[in-house]
Amino acid sequence: MSMAKAETETVELQIPCDPKYIAVARLVAAGVGARSGLSVDDIDDLKVAVSEACTNVIDHAFPDPEKTKQPTAISLRFTPGEKGLQVEVEDYGAGFDPDELPKPELDELSLSGGLGLYLISQLTDEVEIQSAPDSGTKVIMIKRVTE
Amino acid sequence: MEMRSCLEDDWLMVFHLQGEIDAETGPDFREALEQARAEGQRWFLIDLLESEYLDSVALGILLGTAKETAKVGGRLAVACNRPNLVKLFELAGVKELLNVQETAAAARSLLEQAHQTAGQSQDGGE
Numbered sequence: 001m002s003m004a005k006a007e008t009e010t011v012e013l014q015i016p017c018d019p020k021y022i023a024v025a026r027l028v029a030a031g032v033g034a035r036s037g038l039s040v041d042d043i044d045d046l047k048v049a050v051s052e053a054c055t056n057v058i059d060h061a062f063p064d065p066e067k068t069k070q071p072t073a074i075s076l077r078f079t080p081g082e083k084g085l086q087v088e089v090e091d092y093g094a095g096f097d098p099d100e101l102p103k104p105e106l107d108e109l110s111l112s113g114g115l116g117l118y119l120i121s122q123l124t125d126e127v128e129i130q131s132a133p134d135s136g137t138k139v140i141m142i143k144r145v146t147e
Numbered sequence: 148m149e150m151r152s153c154l155e156d157d158w159l160m161v162f163h164l165q166g167e168i169d170a171e172t173g174p175d176f177r178e179a180l181e182q183a184r185a186e187g188q189r190w191f192l193i194d195l196l197e198s199e200y201l202d203s204v205a206l207g208i209l210l211g212t213a214k215e216t217a218k219v220g221g222r223l224a225v226a227c228n229r230p231n232l233v234k235l236f237e238l239a240g241v242k243e244l245l246n247v248q249e250t251a252a253a254a255r256s257l258l259e260q261a262h263q264t265a266g267q268s269q270d271g272g273e
Contacts, residue, residue, distance in 0.1 A: 019170035026200070044231035048202050055170045055204060115203040115239060122238045 011078040015054070017062065017071035017091070022054045025076055029087065036080035037145045045123040046085070046143045050076070052116035053089035053139045061093025061137060084125070084144035092136040098129050148172035148198075152179060158262060159255070160188040165197040173204035180212050189221025190258055194251050196226050206239050213245055222246070222261045224254040 011032050015021035029050040033043040054074055062071040077088040101117070121127050124141040131137035148166040155161055160183050168176060180191070191212060195201070213223040224246035227233055236242040248254040 022169055022171060023167060041231065047200065048235065051169055051202050055202070058170060115206060119203055119235065119238060 009080050013076045013078075014073040015076070017058055017074055019055070019058055022051050022058075025050050025054050025074075028076070028078065032078040032080065033085055033143070036085040038085060038143060039146055042143055042146060046087070049120045049123045049141055049143070050087060050089065052120050053087075053141070056116050056139075057089070057091040057093065057137070060096075061091040063094055084142060086140065086142045088138055088140050090136065090138040095131045095133050095135045095137050097133060098131050101129075148175070150176060150179060152183070154188070159190050159192060159258060161192045161194060163194045163197070165199075167200035168195075168198060168205040168208075169200065169202055170204045173208055176205070177208045177211075180208065184212070184215060189216045189219050190262055191216060191221070191223040192251065192254050192258055193223065193225045194254075195232065196228060196251060198227070198232065199229070201232055201235065203239075206235065206241060209245050210241055220265055222258055224248060224257050226251040226254040 011028065013025065013028050015025055026047045029046050030043050033046050038046065054076075057074050058071075072092045075088075075090040077086075077090075079086045079088075101114075117129075120139070120141060123143075125144045126140075126142040128140040129137065130140070148164060148168055150162060150164050152160065152162045162176075162179070164176065166172070183191070193209065209223065209225065216223050225236075226248055227236070228249045233242070233247065236245060236247050246254065246257055248257060
């Protein structure tokens with residue numbers, strides 16, 4: 001039986017801005033990663049990177065729930081491509097100026113909260129952060145299939 | 148995450164963790180460590196041999212505990228041999244600081260030596 005190839009293979013997922021759903025994002029990352037040709041090791045890296053992006057949203061996107069927006073969902077889009085898998089993690093929270101991201105020393109990373117982004121950059125092949133104050137944040141990462 | 152802890156030989160606090168340590172489960176782990184420190188424990192063996200996943204949340208908790216125990220003359224060591232988890236300790240540059248060892252026996256031995264040395268220097272100071 002021949003089947004028409006799907007126009008897009010993007011898998012979309014929305015999770016509540018709540019730590020208990022990060023494991024769900026990891027499961028989907030592993031599933032789509034496997035179907036994108038990533039190795040077991042690459043999938044382990046991707047699971048951490050996706051979790052860090054979600055944890056950052058929960059910790060930083062809604063800094064003051066009393067006065068600013070209430071936490072909204074985290075949107076994840078997984079798009080397999082020829083070279084690997086692109087993952088977008090988007091929130092609709094406070095946003096920030098990416099140029100003003102602190103550049104902490106390595107041993108201060110965990111205390112400053114910068115360790116998550118550092119790990120994402122080390123565990124994926126490309127990272128782009130789109131953000132602006134009051135406009136939410138989108139982290140786009142690409143994990144390539146290891147040749 | 149499943150966690151069990153016990154005090155061995157009246158000085159060594161051992162935590163066994165199974166499963167995943169992340170932003171969901173990390174707070175329970177942090178609370179248990181803080182409670183042990185509040186009760187005066189300062190020697191910690193964190194057994195991650197049956198842990199499958201950890202991220203910056205766990206690294207932050209371990210680093211914080213290592214720093215606090217060092218302030219009171221204690222020490223923390225980690226047993227972990229899964230390559231994907233050891234890689235995270237290395238990437239974060241904390242493998243030495245957290246005394247990450249491949250076996251629980253090696254982690255325990257490291258702590259026993261430090262405990263013995265601490266005891267001797269305390270005796271010598273008196």
